[in-house]
Amino acid sequence: MSGSARDGGRDLAGNGGREVAVAADGGGRSGVVLREEEEDLEVKLRRIMDNVPVRVSNTSGSSAGSGSGDFHQYRQMRRREQDRLSRMDTDYQKRKAIAEFNMRREERLKAAEERTAKKRLKRQKKKQKKKEKKTKTNNDVEEPKDEGVEEPDVDGFSDDSGDSKEEGEELKQ
Structure with missing residues (x-):
């Protein structure tokens, strides 16, 4: 729609080709929308004020002096x-x-x-630190302590050394 001479040649029905932000805060009005509406109102008011003639009432004539009223x-x-x-x-x-x-x-x-x-x-x-600490303690419980270090046997005999086998054989005899 194009504007007519009556409305100053401006499209009053549309938003004037400007993009208007829509509020995303659950139904409230955006500050951008209010500013643009305010600007539109100011433009309209300015146009009206420019086009309205100024009427001065109660002017005195050129030959009149100042009277009592x-x-x-x-x-x-x-x-x-x-x-x-x-x-x-x-x-x-x-x-x-x-x-x-x-x-x-x-x-x-x-x-x-x-x-x-x-x-x-x-x-x-x-x-996150609490979660890491929890996973670290769970991993420590499930995994053996160190694979490189041998733990002593309960009965005092070691499987790796040949001496303990001999001692074990001696005990059997």
């Missing part, structure tokens, strides 16, 4: 302008506070995630 008209216009400026200022302060809060929140979440990752790594190392 001009002061009250001036005060009313001044009050309206002051109200508009204060609304703009409070709106700016709110947006600034929200942006700062979101920045601090993201920093806190990032720091918490780093701490969690560090503790997770520590737990995994501890678990």
Whole structure:
């Protein structure tokens, strides 16, 4: 769909050709989506404000001097302008506070995630060492101690030396 002259030639139905990130946190809205929606709203507002004519009411004519009601008209216009400026200022302060809060929140979440990752790594190392220790003790029990070292026989006779066979033969006789 192409935009018409009425909407400024802009495609209001689509997302303007930009890719929008979809939230993966279980139904919440992503910060990227909100920023793009906010930008779209600001563009629309700017376009509307540019196209709306400024109407100044209660203007005095070229030949008129200041009468008794001009002061009250001036005060009313001044009050309206002051109200508009204060609304703009409070709106700016709110947006600034929200942006700062979101920045601090993201920093806190990032720091918490780093701490969690560090503790997770520590737990995994501890678990791995415990597992290695357990397998090491199981291997020590199942395997003979050293194959190169001979253990003495219980009866005092050795199978390897010829002397013990002779002694064993002597005992039989």
